[in-house]
Amino acid sequence: MGQATEDRGTVHTVGLGKRYGSFWALRNCEIVIPRGGVCALVGPNGAGKTTLLKLLTGLNRPTEGSATVLGQTPKQESDYLAEIGYLAQEVPMYKQMTAAQHLELGAHMNKQWDGQLAVKRLTGLGVPLDKPVGKLSGGQRAQVGLAMALAKKPKLLLLDEPVAALDPLARVEFLTSLAEAAADAAGELTVIMSSHLLSDLERVCDFVVILAAGKTQLSDEIDHVLKTHRILIGPRTAETANPAYTVIKASHAASQTDLLVRLNDVQFRSAPWHVREPDIEEIVLAYMGQTKTEGGVQ
Amino acid sequence: MNWAMWQQHKKQWMIFGGLIAAFAVFAVPTGMHFWHVYQQALAGCAAAADCDQLADQLFRHGHDANIFDITKFAVLFMPALLGIFFGLALVGREYNDGTNLLAWTQGVSRRRWLSVKIGWTVAITALGAGIIAALSTWWWRAGNALYLSKFQPLDFAVQGILPVALTIFAVVAAIALGAWLKRTLLALGILVVILLVVQISVPTYLRPHYAAPRVYTEQLVVQGNKNRDHRPDQAPVPAHTGAIWVNYSAVVDSDGTALNWVNPPEECSYTIEEASTRIHNEERSGGTPDVYIDREGGPAVHFRCLKEKGYHWEVRYQSADRYWKFQIIESVLYLALSVPFVAATYWLVLRRDA
Numbered sequence: 001m002g003q004a005t006e007d008r009g010t011v012h013t014v015g016l017g018k019r020y021g022s023f024w025a026l027r028n029c030e031i032v033i034p035r036g037g038v039c040a041l042v043g044p045n046g047a048g049k050t051t052l053l054k055l056l057t058g059l060n061r062p063t064e065g066s067a068t069v070l071g072q073t074p075k076q077e078s079d080y081l082a083e084i085g086y087l088a089q090e091v092p093m094y095k096q097m098t099a100a101q102h103l104e105l106g107a108h109m110n111k112q113w114d115g116q117l118a119v120k121r122l123t124g125l126g127v128p129l130d131k132p133v134g135k136l137s138g139g140q141r142a143q144v145g146l147a148m149a150l151a152k153k154p155k156l157l158l159l160d161e162p163v164a165a166l167d168p169l170a171r172v173e174f175l176t177s178l179a180e181a182a183a184d185a186a187g188e189l190t191v192i193m194s195s196h197l198l199s200d201l202e203r204v205c206d207f208v209v210i211l212a213a214g215k216t217q218l219s220d221e222i223d224h225v226l227k228t229h230r231i232l233i234g235p236r237t238a239e240t241a242n243p244a245y246t247v248i249k250a251s252h253a254a255s256q257t258d259l260l261v262r263l264n265d266v267q268f269r270s271a272p273w274h275v276r277e278p279d280i281e282e283i284v285l286a287y288m289g290q291t292k293t294e295g296g297v298q
Numbered sequence: 299m300n301w302a303m304w305q306q307h308k309k310q311w312m313i314f315g316g317l318i319a320a321f322a323v324f325a326v327p328t329g330m331h332f333w334h335v336y337q338q339a340l341a342g343c344a345a346a347a348d349c350d351q352l353a354d355q356l357f358r359h360g361h362d363a364n365i366f367d368i369t370k371f372a373v374l375f376m377p378a379l380l381g382i383f384f385g386l387a388l389v390g391r392e393y394n395d396g397t398n399l400l401a402w403t404q405g406v407s408r409r410r411w412l413s414v415k416i417g418w419t420v421a422i423t424a425l426g427a428g429i430i431a432a433l434s435t436w437w438w439r440a441g442n443a444l445y446l447s448k449f450q451p452l453d454f455a456v457q458g459i460l461p462v463a464l465t466i467f468a469v470v471a472a473i474a475l476g477a478w479l480k481r482t483l484l485a486l487g488i489l490v491v492i493l494l495v496v497q498i499s500v501p502t503y504l505r506p507h508y509a510a511p512r513v514y515t516e517q518l519v520v521q522g523n524k525n526r527d528h529r530p531d532q533a534p535v536p537a538h539t540g541a542i543w544v545n546y547s548a549v550v551d552s553d554g555t556a557l558n559w560v561n562p563p564e565e566c567s568y569t570i571e572e573a574s575t576r577i578h579n580e581e582r583s584g585g586t587p588d589v590y591i592d593r594e595g596g597p598a599v600h601f602r603c604l605k606e607k608g609y610h611w612e613v614r615y616q617s618a619d620r621y622w623k624f625q626i627i628e629s630v631l632y633l634a635l636s637v638p639f640v641a642a643t644y645w646l647v648l649r650r651d652a
Contacts, residue, residue, distance in 0.1 A: 020651075057403055059652035076408040076648075086403035092396030094306060101305055108301040109404035152405065 010035045010156055010190040011056060015065030018051050024214050025051040029065070031209050031219045036187035038178070040201040040222075041194040043211035044288050049194040050089060052211065053158045056192070057086045070155055082112055085149030085157040090165065091141050095134030099127060099144045106148050118147040125173065139170025143177060150181050157181075159193040163201075179204045198284045208280070210287045217287040222280055228266075229283045232259040232273035244268030249286035260286040299406050299414045310384065311422055318429055328365060329437035332357065336440040353444050366441065373434045373456040377468035378493050380423045382486065385472025388419055389647060390481035399652055412647050416473060416640065420466055427465035431457065442541065449543035449621055451501040458622070463629035467636045468493055474639040477646040496635070500628065506545040508627045511614035512536075518549065518610060520602040521586045530589040530601060534611055540618030552608035560596040566603035573598035 009032040016029040026048035033039050043049050054060040055067055058074035058081070067074055070083050093102060099122060107113045122129060127140045136144065142162055149157055159178075163171040182189055182204070195201050198208065208225060210218040218225065230245070236255050240247055245261035245268065252258075260278060278286075304311075339356050343349040357363055389412070392398040402408050435457040442448045448457055455464065472489050479485035519530035533547035548556040568576065573590035580587040589601040616624065 054652060059399065059402060061651070076402060078405045078407050078410075081403060081407070082405045084403065086399070088396060088399035088403075090396065092400050094397055094400075095395070096309075097305070105302050105305055106404060108305075109299060109401075109406045111405055148400075 009033050011067070011069050011192065013052075013065065013067045016052070016055060016062055016067050017064040018048070018055060018060060019063040024063075026055070026211075027064075027214045029211070029214075029216050031216055033190065033192060033207060033209070033219075034221075035190055037206045037221075038182055038191040038193065038201075038204050039207040039209060040198055040205040041192055041209045041211065042198045042201075042284055042288070043194075043196065043217075045196055047196075047211040047288075048214045049196075049211055050160055053086070053160050053192070053194060056156075056158055057084060059086075078111075082110065082152070083155050085152050085154035087142075087145045087149050087157075087159045087162055089160040091138075091145040091162075093133045093141060093145065096132050098130050098132055099136070099147075100129040102133065102144060102148060103129075103151065106151055110152050112153050114151050114153055118151040121147050121150070121177065125177070137170070139166050139173060142166060142170070142174050146174065146177060146181075155189065157189060157191045159191065161194055161196070164195065175201070175204050198281050202280055208284065210284055212288045225283055226277070226280060228263050229278055230261055230263060231276045231278045231282070232261055232270070233257075233276065234259075234273040238272050242268065248283075249289070299410060300418070303414055303418050307418070314384075314422070314426055318426055321430060322433060325369075325433045325437045329433075329439075332362070332437075332440040335362075336444060356444060357441065369434070369437070370452060370456055373430060373461060374452065376427060376430060376461065377464040378490065380427065380465050381468030381472035381489055381493070384419050384423050385469040386476040386485055386489065387481055388415055388473050388476060389643065390476025390479070390485060393477070394481045402652060408648055409644075412644060416470070416643065419473070420469055423469045424462050424466050427462045428459075431459065431461035434461070446541040446618075449541045449616060449618065449624075451505075454501070454505075454543075454624075455497070458625040459629050460625050460632075463632035464497075467496070467632040467639075470636045470639040470643070474643045474646070477643045500631070504631070505624065505628060506616070508624050509616065509620055511545050512617050514613040514615065516611045516613075518589075518601045518605045520589055520605050522589070531591045531593070533613055536613065536615065539615075541621065542618055543616040544613060545616065546612075546614040548612055549604065549609055550612045554612065557599075557604070557609060558596075559593040559599070562596060562599045563604070563607060566600045566607070567597040568600060570598050573600075 011031065011033040013029050013031050017027040018025050029048070029052060041049050041052065051060065055062050056069055056074055058076050069080075072080050072083070074080060094105075097105070100119075103115050103118050106118075107115050119129065122143060125140075125143055127136065127143050133141055133144055142165075146159075146162070149159075162178075163174055166174060178191065178193070182191055192209075193201055193205070198205075202222075206222055208218065208220065208222050209216065229248075232245075234257055236252060236257050238257060240250060240257065240259060244265040245263050247259050247261050249260045250257060259273075260283065336356065339352055340349065343352050357366055389398075392401060401411055438448070438453070438457060442453075442457075447453050454460065468489075471492055472485075475485040475489050479488070514534070514536040516534040522530070533544070535544075536542065550556050568590060570592060573592075577587040577590065590598040591601065592598045
């Protein structure tokens with residue numbers, strides 16, 4: 001792993017694009033994800049999240065542009081695959097095989113494998129190891145998937161909508177497991193986790209990438225995002241354009257206009273606007289081109 | 299990866315092993331029984347100096363005949379069944395269930411994963427098919443000796459080494475179809491069509507041409523009737539030639555043109571009534587009547603007249619000593635046909651997006 005590439009992040013994509021037939025699932029994707037954090041990959045359904053993760057695993061090949069992951073180009077070769085852990089959408093597994101057999105499978109398909117840790121993790125959560133995984137609950141299966149991915153001791157963990165199908169309690173348990181694993185790895189593990197709603201992931205993430213309409217809308221640390229975005233509330237007649245900020249989303253009511261803006265200059269003359277600090281979910285929804293009510297929790 | 303392969307498929311393989319064992323449990327005692335019955339019948343007819351009709355009497359009816367036919371068809375369909383149960387699901391099911399995404403993100407390259415999967419599946423199905431083919435060949439020896447039929451298409455496909463090559467072909471074709479179309483009804487349908495087309499067209503259009511047929515000619519029988527040894531309307535069989543395979547037989551003229559039974563030479567043709575009258579008259583005058591044959595709705599043809607014009611029987615056949623040569627040629631052919639399917643599977647799995 002070259003030192004120079006590592007400086008540019010664990011994951012670095014340049015003009016990355018993927019076309020299926022005549023449909024561009026992802027285009028002009030430019031992201032730099034720093035090492036050692038937990039990154040939320042957020043976007044509406046069909047925004048290209050799954051495609052991006054598959055390109056990063058090397059499961060799919062890009063149509064244009066390039067991705068550099070841990071200093072390598074993603075490919076289906078063992079030296080690259082040893083570095084990453086991946087949990088596909090809906091956690092596909094061999095339904096008749098037990099969790100213990102899956103761990104055994106992993107032990108035989110990976111040079112580097114920490115099966116003891118996985119067993120400890122799953123028994124701690126009360127996941128039965130001797131039952132076919134087809135008979136486990138969605139939450140338990142997701143935990144088995146996570147345990148398998150972590151047992152590889154990956155440097156990068158890619159999780160595709162891991163909590164989308166889980167009930168609220170199972171979500172919390174899954175995210176807690178993940179946060180513990182990230183803490184245990186002490187900066188050696190980078191996690192990228194996709195979701196169509198940030199609220200799922202907010203509490204464990206420190207970096208956010210927003211994909212919408214196949215493009216990167218935002219790629220930044222969550223703290224920095226919060227610092228540089230504001231909601232401006234003012235009369236309908238007010239002039240919205242201002243070099244001090246960029247309007248991300250404007251919504252107009254009968255007599256009032258709400259703007260969500262990215263500040264180019266923190267010191268700006270706010271009159272006639274009333275300024276409020278948005279939460280991260282409002283910012284994400286603005287970038288996804290949705291209002292909070294439209295994109296509300298399902 | 300080998301261990302993973304075992305873990306994933308052991309149930310399937312053990313069932314297969316069980317079925318082979320069950321076939322052996324059935325085949326060994328019945329095979330010994332048939333052989334014993336045949337030996338006894340042979341000894342019996344030899345004592346009576348009347349073995350000519352043994353083939354028409356033994357195992358032709360009832361229980362024994364059913365066991366013969368059912369077993370033959372079971373072995374005939376074995377390659378297709380192995381293709382369906384081992385081949386279609388091998389990669390197709392992984393695509394269906396999304397487990398390919400799990401397998402391809404472990405520390406094993408996709409190429410190695412596929413090679414191990416194909417390698418073990420082909421090895422195990424070929425081994426199983428080999429055991430079944432060997433048992434089938436041994437089991438069938440009474441029939442082979444009795445009917446001299448092992449070169450006939452239905453027998454040829456269930457004995458020797460051909461079942462193994464057919465199995466390999468069916469399995470790799472199924473793997474490729476599964477990789478292409480997932481584990482779908484369409485893949486199953488195409489597999490069945492491919493196997494049917496191949497199993498019908500190869501024996502019909504290709505097998506007769508692996509070697510130029512030997513030619514046997516015989517004079518027409520012009521006198522007598524109903525004598526078994528000289529049935530004048532049936533193509534003769536070259537004497538003492540073992541299990542031959544007849545590709546062609548016809549009454550031909552001196553140029554080799556086959557007789558047109560509907561429109562034979564005018565001077566040798568009679569209406570059925572005329573022929574009956576002539577036979578009747580010849581019998582009444584105390585002689586052996588001439589042969590008149592009507593076929594395919596044509597007139598009665600006077601064989602003595604045909605013979606005088608140079609007509610004779612021509613039989614083209616593959617001799618018994620070519621049996622193994624043909625088995626090997628056809629097995630190699632099926633292995634060659636398997637190669638593009640294996641290549642297509644690699645192309646589909648390695649080139650296509652997950």
